[in-house]
Amino acid sequence: MKSLLATAGVLALLMSAAACGAADTDITKINTPEVMAETSVDGDTRTTADARVATYRLASGEHEASDLIGASVHNPAGEEIATVADIWLGANGSAPMIVVRDGGVAGVGGKLRTVAYSAASIAADPDTSGDEPDVIVRLTDETLETLPEFEQVDENDFRLASEMIGTTVGVSFSGELARINDLIVTNTGEARYAIISPDLVSINQIVVDANAITVARGDTGGGLVLELDAQTFASAPEYPRQ
Structure with a gap:
């Protein structure tokens, strides 16, 4: 059942400083090796790495x-x-x-x-x-x-899953916006991956390392940034809509 709470702000102080570097796990290797495809552009045959055929499937213990x-x-x-x-x-x-x-x-x-x-x-x-x-x-x-009562000190501080889902995140290499549609969490509560739309008009979804999403700092405030390079972004596995 997809009973989403308010989707105001979103993702992760919890995925903080360590996420600024490269992610420890390359999820494209977990699922399927990168697939190279030949495409014809203006009569030239070129090999591209952005033909996504890998599809992510939830593993045991993931939700x-x-x-x-x-x-x-x-x-x-x-x-x-x-x-x-x-x-x-x-x-x-x-x-x-x-x-x-x-x-x-x-x-x-x-x-x-x-x-x-x-x-x-x-x-x-x-x-x-x-x-x-x-x-x-x-x-x-x-x-x-x-059980202890829950009290949130700061609303929209990106520490609740409901605050992440539905928000936009800036893509570091392009400056474009993507949308976080959901999180993949484990039975221990780790937000392992984020399910995102690669842009605001796409009907497709891809899976990226949740630790690659950080809270931006500076004069512009605390927006979210997806710290991935273009190749990793292009080869991210697809996630089927249900």
């Missing part, structure tokens, strides 16, 4: 953030006790957390509480099927009332 937001939270007895309100991606060494909503109606009201990823198990809902199954979070040790 789209938008699928996790709005998911049911169950206690060990299988009773639904809350919903996932958001994903706190962590910052300055703090661990990612699941933000749950205790009470409220249609994602409004109630109390927001946090649970560590290590205290929850995430699995596909056995009662659903298809490409976008619901995700169930089962609390293991804590009861809902003992």
Whole structure:
């Protein structure tokens, strides 16, 4: 279920200084080697690296953030006790957390509480099927009332998944804008990849290293920048729309 919260600002102080250099992992190598294709331009046959045929598939333990937001939270007895309100991606060494909503109606009201990823198990809902199954979070040790309440010091500080999804990001090598459509997170809460539209009019999506998205500093304020070179951007694997 894609229950997106407000998509105001977006991505990641948590993906901070270390992201300014080259990403540690080349996701194009995870999926498929770069494919070279011959194209004809004005009668000349040229070899290009930007014919994307690689398609990214979610690995075991990976979820789209938008699928996790709005998911049911169950206690060990299988009773639904809350919903996932958001994903706190962590910052300055703090661990990612699941933000749950205790009470409220249609994602409004109630109390927001946090649970560590290590205290929850995430699995596909056995009662659903298809490409976008619901995700169930089962609390293991804590009861809902003992979980700490969530308080956000600064809104739109790019530390919540909902703040990232739907925002625009400047592409460093071209100065053009791309749009962040979703995040791919692991069962430990790591925002591993970002699913983006390569420009504001494209219907296609590609997958890039989430650590390549940083908060811009300077006189222009805190916009987001995708720090990738042209070749890496052009060879990023596609991500099918669902």
